[in-house]
Amino acid sequence: MNAPTACILVVDDEPDLRTLYELTLLREGYRVETAASVQEAREQIKANRFDVVIADMRLPDGFGMELLQDLREQQRRERCVVMTAYGSAENAVEALRCGAFDYLTKPVDLRQFRSVVASAVQGTGGVVPVRRSGPSHGRQPSASIEPPPAAGAGAALERLIGASQAMCNVRQRVAKIARGMAPVLIHGESGTGKELVAQALHASSQRADGPLIAVNCGAIPENLLEAEFFGARKGSYTGAFQDRDGYFQAARGGTLFLDEIGDLPLVMQSKLLRAIQERSVRSLGSTQEETVDVRIVSATHRDLAADVRAGRFRQDLYYRLNVIEIVIPPLRERREDLPALCNALLQRIAQESGMPLPALTERALNAIAAHPLRGNVRELENLLHRAVALSDGQELQVDWPTAKASGATPDLPARTSQSQDPLARNNAGSTVPLPSDLQAWLDQHEREILVRALRESRFNRSATAVRLGISMRQIGYRIKRLNIAVPNDQEPPEPHGGID
Numbered sequence: 001m002n003a004p005t006a007c008i009l010v011v012d013d014e015p016d017l018r019t020l021y022e023l024t025l026l027r028e029g030y031r032v033e034t035a036a037s038v039q040e041a042r043e044q045i046k047a048n049r050f051d052v053v054i055a056d057m058r059l060p061d062g063f064g065m066e067l068l069q070d071l072r073e074q075q076r077r078e079r080c081v082v083m084t085a086y087g088s089a090e091n092a093v094e095a096l097r098c099g100a101f102d103y104l105t106k107p108v109d110l111r112q113f114r115s116v117v118a119s120a121v122q123g124t125g126g127v128v129p130v131r132r133s134g135p136s137h138g139r140q141p142s143a144s145i146e147p148p149p150a151a152g153a154g155a156a157l158e159r160l161i162g163a164s165q166a167m168c169n170v171r172q173r174v175a176k177i178a179r180g181m182a183p184v185l186i187h188g189e190s191g192t193g194k195e196l197v198a199q200a201l202h203a204s205s206q207r208a209d210g211p212l213i214a215v216n217c218g219a220i221p222e223n224l225l226e227a228e229f230f231g232a233r234k235g236s237y238t239g240a241f242q243d244r245d246g247y248f249q250a251a252r253g254g255t256l257f258l259d260e261i262g263d264l265p266l267v268m269q270s271k272l273l274r275a276i277q278e279r280s281v282r283s284l285g286s287t288q289e290e291t292v293d294v295r296i297v298s299a300t301h302r303d304l305a306a307d308v309r310a311g312r313f314r315q316d317l318y319y320r321l322n323v324i325e326i327v328i329p330p331l332r333e334r335r336e337d338l339p340a341l342c343n344a345l346l347q348r349i350a351q352e353s354g355m356p357l358p359a360l361t362e363r364a365l366n367a368i369a370a371h372p373l374r375g376n377v378r379e380l381e382n383l384l385h386r387a388v389a390l391s392d393g394q395e396l397q398v399d400w401p402t403a404k405a406s407g408a409t410p411d412l413p414a415r416t417s418q419s420q421d422p423l424a425r426n427n428a429g430s431t432v433p434l435p436s437d438l439q440a441w442l443d444q445h446e447r448e449i450l451v452r453a454l455r456e457s458r459f460n461r462s463a464t465a466v467r468l469g470i471s472m473r474q475i476g477y478r479i480k481r482l483n484i485a486v487p488n489d490q491e492p493p494e495p496h497g498g499i500d
Helices: 015-028 038-047 064-073 089-097 110-124 153-158 165-177 194-203 222-230 266-278 304-309 315-321 335-353 362-369 376-390 438-456 461-468 472-481
Strands: 007-011 031-035 052-056 079-085 102-106 184-187 212-216 254-259 294-300 324-327
Touching (some): 031 038, 038 052, 184 194, 194 294, 461 472
Parallel strands (some): 079 102, 184 294
């Protein structure tokens, strides 16, 4: 016996729009009921069970948010999609924070309307009808009575290692919010595992079958940002020999992860805000906008609220991205997770290197625990790589120099080191000769410092940036300017649709 088709309740006080939505959904194969007011909708909800409730924000006798609150208080299974007037961004954000599955902006784009409804229906376990003819709009979700757990969701959550209360809270929050569409902002220091949390969110959502496109916002040259994000048409700039998609188009039906969102320049922030609000993008060189169905997950190690106050980050974009926040604690605040983290990282290192797994002794663990680990899990992994390489027995050999254990970096020239200053006086009182080419002298010393830091971090640019106190964008700029050769197997992957 076939499962019943999903049933939708449409609540709108405008008869023409209500009819348009009803006909659109009927053509898709759904069963549809309608209501013109909050009271009518409550009567329908009391008498029937629905998969999705689509409600206008403003109704003659109240607000669509009241229906959302009713559904939550009654612990109903229906997912609620609210419709807001153009420009009412704060209403949409508030609805998402209150538990709405998604929102639509009036005038509603019917392609987006069908896509949002299909995503909402799939999340409730309803059956999404498959169109017999005509183009497909958005991703076709699987039809089932109960939504099966997303493939890989358990494994993705297990990668968030740690039995501390802080990490348990992170996993619980990920599992709770994964199946919605509300934008998520992941906040944590560099090296805490923000991308792992984004992967767990995606794998636990109904979008798990779609793509997860990860973008490092600080690694893209500013003049290429628009083309990388929104795509470009043939001939739109020198070297554009063919049409190509951007990150938004590549992430259709899935999740777009914007890492280090705080590094985006202000001009690009305004364009990103419009794309998120309108759910559509215009490729470079195109006159037409195209609808994109993506969920936005972003991450930062910066204090974006402080950046907003300082004028470095747009307030409206901040509120759009920070609908739901996940805070990842630094490793120093959950040191009880060190044994589990070390064991998991050692197993991965042994598997990748093909070397036998050395035993993690109590002595080695104590030595690791004494380290400040300012680079968090990423630094811990680098330290374990080094320990495995230096171990010549069955036990892990952890011998940190005393200066390193205290957090100092004596092997890198100090910024204020007098011995490196060409103007400093030696013991005899005479001055060191001035360089004949100051820029070349500065470049040489800057290059030596950067090469040494890159090598010690195994050419991990993020860890290098943290250690030297500069941004990812500055690291990339200096590597290029100083012509530093990066091993091929250590180079970061080329961004999707990169421009030659």
